[in-house]
Amino acid sequence: MTWHPTSRPEISRRRWLQTATVASLTTLLKGGSTARGAADPDVLAEQAARVAVVQKCAPSVVAIFGPGGGGGGSGVLITPDGFALTNFHVTSGAGDFMKCGLNNGELYDAVIVGIDPTGDVALIKLFGREDFPVATLGDSDQLAVGETCYAMGNPFLLATDFSPTVTYGIISGLHRYQGPAGTFLEYTDCIQVDASINPGNSGGPLFSAAGDLVGINGRGSFEKRGRVNSGAGYAISINQIKHFLDHLRGGLIVDHATLGAAVATKDDGSMVVTNILDSSEAFRRGLRVDDEIASFAGRPIRSVNQFKNILGIYPKGWKLPLVYRREGRKQEIFVRLRGLHRQSEMTLQPPERPAEEPKPGDKDQDKGRKPGAPKPPRPAGRGKPKPPEQYAKFLVEKPGFANFHFNQLEQERVLRGLAAWGDFKTPTGAWKLTAHAVAADLPAVFTLADELCGLILADGQQAFAQETNAEAKQGDEPPATGGLLLALHQLRWLLAKGPQAFSELYYAGSEPLDGNGPLVDVLATERFTARTRFLFDKQTGELIGFDTERDEDVDPCEVRFEGIAEFQGRKFPKLLIVRHADREYGRFELRAANWGDA
C-alpha cells in the first residue's frame, strides 16, 4: 500500500475534527462508518484527544535561554503573573536573568526566584504579562504505569519559533529512585517515562493523558548510545514540587531533609534503624537503634529505597509523622526533619555542570545524567552579563538566598496578617498580661519588658524570670516549657519593635501545621541565639502560633493560639496553648492586657 505522508492524514484528521464536535460516543460505536478506509475511528478519536491535549498544554511551555541567547532548556508556566518551573541545572547554567520564549513566538525576560539544588528544581518569573497561559497542576500520585503521557520542551533547541517539541509515551515506572550522579542532586519518588527525553528537554513539563502537569522532566538513563534518549527518562513529580513551591516563591535556596538516622533492610525484609544521631529530634522523641520503621509521612515502608524515596520529597524542617514498631508495639511520633546539607554547602554554588563530561567507561557516572543542553560556562564574578535595566531591581542578592527580592515580597505579604491586630508599636512600656492557667487553676501574670521578662504564678507563690539581652543565658523559664518567657519575648518583639528589630528575618516557605495540619506560612526570625518560626494561616493570613528554640538541637517552646479578642483596643489571642517536647505544659487564658501605653 502506498502511503501519502503529506496529504492523506491531514485530510482525514480535518474531516475528523469537523465531525468530532457533533459526533457522540454512540455514533462512534456504530463503527468506522465515518472514516472507513482512512483509519479506525477509535484511533482517530484518540488522535483528536491527543491533538486537543497538545493544543491545551503547549502555550504554557517555556523555551529558556541564557541572557545571550545561548544554552538553554525548558520550563512551564504555573501562574498567570509569570512564575514558571524548570530544572536547577538549567538555571544554574543560564544565570540569574534569562530569555524565555513561548509558542506565540514572543520572547520574555525572566529572573531567577528560588532554587532547589538537591531536587533539581528552580522557579523563575517571566516579566511583561499578567495573563500568561498556565498549566494545570495535577496529582502525580494518581498516575498509573501504562498511562499515556506527554513530554514537551525544546530538545536539541530545535524550536526557533519557541513552539515546543512534543514527544509522547507511557509511564514506565513510578516511585523511582535515582541517586546522586556526581553531584548532590537526587531524584526521589520520580516518574519514569518512555517518551523521549533529550538534551534541552530539561525543566520542561510532563503532562498526563488529561493534560495536567504531573512532573518536570530532568534526567535520563544515558549509556553508550550517547547523550540521547535511550528509553528511560525521569521526571520530578509535581507532588514533590508542591511541597517546595512556597519555599521557592520565597526566593530561598531550599534544602531536602534527613531523619538523622540510618536505616537498613534486614533479612526478614523489615526496615530497621541501624544508627541514630542523639542530637536528632527522632532520638529525642524516642526512636532507637533496632526499632522497625513501619510508616513515614503516612506511607507504609517496605524498603530502604522506598524510605529514601519518601524522605526525599520533603523539605528540611518539616514535621512529619513516623510510626515505628518495637517488640510488637507500634508507636507514632512526630519528627521535625533535619537539613540534608550544611548551610555552607547550600550557599556555595555547586560546581558548574558537574556531570557534563562523561568519564569513559564509568557507567555509574553516565547513568542518570542530566539532559541539559550544552551551555556556555556561567560567567563568574565581574564577567556576569548585565541584567536588562528595567528588571535589575527584581534581583536582590543575599547569601543563603537565590533572590532575596522575592523573599521581601513574601515577608510583606505575611506581615500584613499582623496589621489586623492593631498598633503595638506606639506604646513604649512593658506588656503586662493577666492570665489564668487553666489546668492548674492559678492566676498567672506575665510582664514583658525590653530586657527582662517575668511570670508570677499564684499571686507570687512562684516566680520566673528571663533576661533578654545579648549577655543573658537563654534559659528554659519556666522549666519544662522550652523557654516560654523567651518565646513570648519574641512575639512582643515582632509586634512592638517590628521586623527590622531582629538580626535575621525571612519568609521560610510553608509547612504542615504540627505535622499533620493544613499548610501554614512560616516567618523565621533570629534574636541572639533564639530562633523563632511564626506560623500564619494561609487562608486568613492570621498569626496562629509560633515555635521558639533557645538553641540548636533542643526542643522548642511551641505556643498555639485559640480565639481572638480585643484587649485595650488591640486584638490578641484569648488562649495560649504552651507545648514542649511533645507534651502540653499548660494553657493560659488571657483576662486582661496592658500594652505599656504612656
Add this chain to the structure above:
Amino acid sequence: MPSDRLWDACVRAAIWGLSLVLMCLVAVAPAQQSNAPEEVTPSPAEAPAQSRQQRVIEQVSRRVVKIFGAGRLKNLYAYSSGFLVSPQGHLVTIWSHVLDEQEVTVVLHDGRRFAGRIVGAEPQLDLAVLKIDAEDLPCFELDEAVTPPVGARVLSFSNMFKVATGDEPVSVLHGVISARTRLTARRGVFDSAYNGPVLVVDAITNNPGSGGGVLTTRDGQLAGMVGKELRNAQSNTWMNYAIPIAELKTAIQDIISGTFTPKSNPLEAPLSSPRFLPIDFGLVLVPDVIQRTPAFIDAVLPDSRAADVQLKANDLVLFVNDQLIQSVRMLREELARLEPGDTLKLVVRRENILIPVELTVPETARKPRKRGTEPEASSDDP
C-alpha cells in the same frame, strides 16, 4: 492460562459496565467463564481502555523477575531480567556473564529474594533456564505464546538500568514490531551466537539489564524474550529486538523436563569468537607479554596480504584506520572489528620512516570456533 482468562473476563465485565459484585462472582466461579471468547472486543471509550492496559501491565509485571549476579567489572553490569514459566519457579533469561556464579539472586515482583541456580542453557539460543525454590508463582504459559505480525503494538518489560531493585515493578516500554528478520549482529568484536529469527521493535528495549525481559502484545500475551545488547553487523547501530518464544519453547521445555541435549556445551563453548585475526592478513605479531606490548610485526607470511604491500618484520604498527595503536592487544581488537570487504589502512614505522599501506579485508569472516580449537591469544602467531 485460567487465571489470565479470569482477569480478562473481569476486565471485560468492567468495560461493559457490569457491577463489581458480578466481577467477584465471576472470580469465584471460573467454570462459568470456561467458554469465554478468545478475542476481546476493542473498547470504544478511552478510560476503560487505559485501565485495562494498566491491568495487563500489572499482570505481566508480576511474572518478570530481576536477576543479580556476576559482573560489576568495568563495562560489565551485574544485573539482568527474566520471566517465570512455571509455578514451581522455573524462569527463563539470557545466557550471559551475569550467570557466571554458583548462584544468582532472583527478586520477584513482591520483593521476595531467592537463590537461583542454572538448570540448563543453550548458548546458541542465548538461552538459560534457572530455578528458584518457590511455589504457586504467577507465570507465563509457553504454549500460549504468540508471534505478533509486523506493525503489531507491543509492550516490553525489563529491569533496564537496574531501576528496580526490590518490590518495585520493572520498567515498561511501548512500541510496535517494525520487522521480523534474522539476526545479524555482533557484540563488541564478536559475532552474536544467536543468528535466528528476531522481532525488531521501534522502542529502545535493549538496554543494560534488559536481556531476559519479555516482549508481549498489548493484551499481555507472551511474544518474545528481550535479547542482549547487540549492534547491527551492517550498520553498527544498537539493535532493539526480542527472540520469539517459538524459537525457544522446545529448548525451555526440554530443559525443564530434563530431556535436553544442548547443541553446544555451555561450559565449553565460547560466547562467540573474533571475526578477524592478524594471521588472516599474514601478520605475525610479537608475543603479547606486557600490559602494553608495542605492536611490532614479528614476521610476515609469504604470499599474504601483508606481504603484497611489503610489510616487513620489525615494522611497528602505529595507526589502523587513523586510530592510534598503542599495543598488540589494541591492534588485535581493531582488526577484529573490521567488516569483510573493508579497506584496512595501516601506518607503520620502519627505522624512523612512516609508511602508509592499504590492504583489503577478506570477503569472509572466520567461522566461530569451539573454545577447544580456538588458538590462545598469544599463540596464534607462531
